[in-house]
Amino acid sequence: MTAAEHAASGWLQSAANAECRERVWKLGLLTGLKCEDDGTYAPANFERALVLDRLIQLRQPRRILEIGTGRGLGCLSIAASARSHGVSVEITTLDLSPPDLRIRWPIEIDGTRQVLDASRREVWGRHIDPALTAVVREVAGLTTRTLPALVAEGRPFDLIFIDAGHDLYSVVHDLAYSTKLLAPGGAVLMDDFAPLEEFGLGTCVVAPQARRFFGKVEIFATEGLVFGGAVQPEAPRGMVLLTEPIAQDVSVSRARLLAWRVAEFVLRLCHAPQFFPLRTTRP
Secondary structure (H helix, E strand, O other): OOHHHHOHHHHHHOOOOHHHHHHHHHHHHHHOEEEOOOOOEEEOOOHHHHHHHHHHHHHOOOEEEEEOOOOOHHHHHHHHHHHHHOOOOEEEEEEOOOOOOOEEEEEEEOOEEEEEEEOHHHHHHHHOOHHHHOOEEEEEOOHHHHHHHHHHHOOOEEEEEEOOOOOHHHHHHHHHHHHHHEEEEEEEEEEEEEOOOOOEHHHHHHHHHHOOOEEEEEEEEOOOOOOOOOOOOOOOOEEEEEEEEOOOOOOOOHHHHHHHHHHHHHHHHHHOHHHOOOOOOOO
């Protein structure tokens, strides 16, 4: 890993190059916009796509796994970045929802922001360059099924992006299998490191464990640093970059994964305000 790659947070704040920002912005308006309860629209951590672009540029991975397709900002940004940097890629993206499932979809089309009832297949087919979707293989199902199936296929990945379930058990499970699936010298990027939000507790707990299996663990802020829209501007959500895998021959213990299910329940109790021992005495 180069010094430039390791300094990801500093690079983000310098805002990358104009062509990359514009490419990410356009894809983000189609696949990553969020609509608040009051009807206002904001970018939902478009910065993750800038980080992915940087990794494509510097590492030039060929086989890429995304865990958590969502509406497609991650995998489509990877495809666009690979084309821009002249890298031939095969992208496998996993999601609980199948491509035809219609969901609430905030989007900007021709300068008009609206919320559609649409599926990935519909939006990608109408608004995304077919050359980008052509290199994306979609797999639907729980990661408890799809990740072991990929292990059985015996296909390693050069870059793995984890952005699916954010509860503790899901993050532990997905990182365990990602480590098993990682090619020698590969990298894992984890989204949503957020110490102040229950949403990010899974990644926060798992990151220290990752130090046992990776020589370099970098945690850096991302959300809102370039495009705005941070949920917690004083402590924005970030990402965790894992590189230099230490062990190449690893196994996943299903019995220990069950113990992490219990840990997930306890962690939720710890985050619940009614269980905290401190109380206000004001009426």
